[in-house]
Amino acid sequence: MNIFQDLNTMITDMLGPFGGILLLGFLGVVMILVTLPTVLKRPDDPLDRLKASVRAPAAKASEKTERLRAPSRKDKLEKYANFLEPQDAEEYTAAKLKLLRAGYKSKNAVRIFHFSQFALGILGLALGGLYALLKMQVQDLSSQDLMIMLLTPGVVGYMLPKYWVTRRVAARKEAITNGFPDSLDMMLVCVEAGQSLDQSILRVARELKAGFPDLALEFETVSQEMKAGKGKEAVLRDMSERCGVQDISSFTTVLIQSQQFGTSIAEALRVYAAEMRDKRVMRAEEAANKLPTKMTLATMMLTVPPLLLILIGPSIYGITQMMGSGN
Known part of the structure; x- marks a missing residue:
């Protein structure tokens, strides 16, 4: 019992009051990263092979038309295709079309895009956890602040490839x-x-x-x-x-x-x-007609305050001097 109390005290001194939660979360991420390749490389179930052999004659005729992608031996992400790519034909086609419009015409563009989202999301979580650990040594953090520090970099990293592709499509x-x-x-x-x-x-x-x-x-x-x-x-x-x-x-x-x-x-x-x-x-004229409206706010922010200072400043200064001398 004393051993657990000493261990808890040591973790609390090193990582703060939420040290146990952080340690469990870090161990969970490590276990996921360690077991993920094993899950993806698991051998086929004999029952699944039997079902596939029964369905093989019917599916062989439509394999060319229903296949979403062509496998490549040189692609290192091929064994993770089921995890990194949408399995629905409509979702895959929509993602591929969006990447084509962004200028990415590689046959593995969809796979690389989803891998970038996954990798940047994990990297963001790791950086957020590291920043939270450093911050907890300086000051005490609430559970809400801790969750924000952990999740915000992960969400930003996950959404960054999507934002990049959207900007590329528009440009x-x-x-x-x-x-x-x-x-x-x-x-x-x-x-x-x-x-x-x-x-x-x-x-x-x-x-x-x-x-x-x-x-x-x-x-x-x-x-x-x-x-x-x-x-x-x-x-x-x-x-x-x-x-x-x-x-x-x-x-x-x-x-x-x-x-x-x-x-x-x-x-x-x-x-x-x-x-x-x-x-x-007509597009050039439309852009030119929008320009005065866009410049109105900037003009007011940069022109009106100096103008008021020049016009009203001397009067305000004279009033303050007069009131000061009267007192």
């Missing part, structure tokens, strides 16, 4: 929208010069690589898929989904309809390029 959409009218003008010039649509797309991709690399990469992908023999309509629709920009969607619809109805692609590009130029001018 990429803006870059594609800004460079799209110029690409249409270049494409119109190439088509009117006698080049085919495939050649004009490739030429535009080469010319835009320095100024708008994201849009140039999309056009280059379209050109390579067309060379590989993929249908033009499917290639254009895939480009529209990857970009997630309304202007690109309208552009692909125009090209598909021109191909289906046999109309002139040059005429369609001329009309659509003029519309995109007008739209860019």
Whole structure:
């Protein structure tokens, strides 16, 4: 009994009044990290193998269509795929599409994204625990403050990859929208010069690589898929989904309809390029009209206080001097 009391006293002196809780939490995290590889590498249950062998003939025919990912021997995270990736086809497709729109086109992008969330969350918890230990040696902390110190870095680390991908999607959409009218003008010039649509797309991709690399990469992908023999309509629709920009969607619809109805692609590009130029001018005017409203608060904060000080300051100073001399 004295041994437990001495141990409790030692833990309390080292870690503070919540030392036992912190020690148990740290041991729990260590046990989870130690047992996680063992759980993920556990052997298959014979009953599960029997059920799989019974279902194998029916599932073999639809394996290619229902498979969410292609395994790779070089990927070190392949054995943790069931833990790091969503198993629902809709969730996996949505996550993959979002990462594509952010510019991450690797086949393991979804797996790496979820691994980053898991790793940064664990790292945040570890850093929060270390900070809490150092803080408890200086002052006493309540249980609420202790939980905030432990959980806040973990939540921030878990949400950081999602925030990064969201910002990347927004920045990429803006870059594609800004460079799209110029690409249409270049494409119109190439088509009117006698080049085919495939050649004009490739030429535009080469010319835009320095100024708008994201849009140039999309056009280059379209050109390579067309060379590989993929249908033009499917290639254009895939480009529209990857970009997630309304202007690109309208552009692909125009090209598909021109191909289906046999109309002139040059005429369609001329009309659509003029519309995109007008739209860019309207976006610039909209941004310019928003600027005075955005600057109103800054103008008031930086202009009104000095102006009041200059106008009212001497009067206030004279009044205080007069009242002081009167007293």
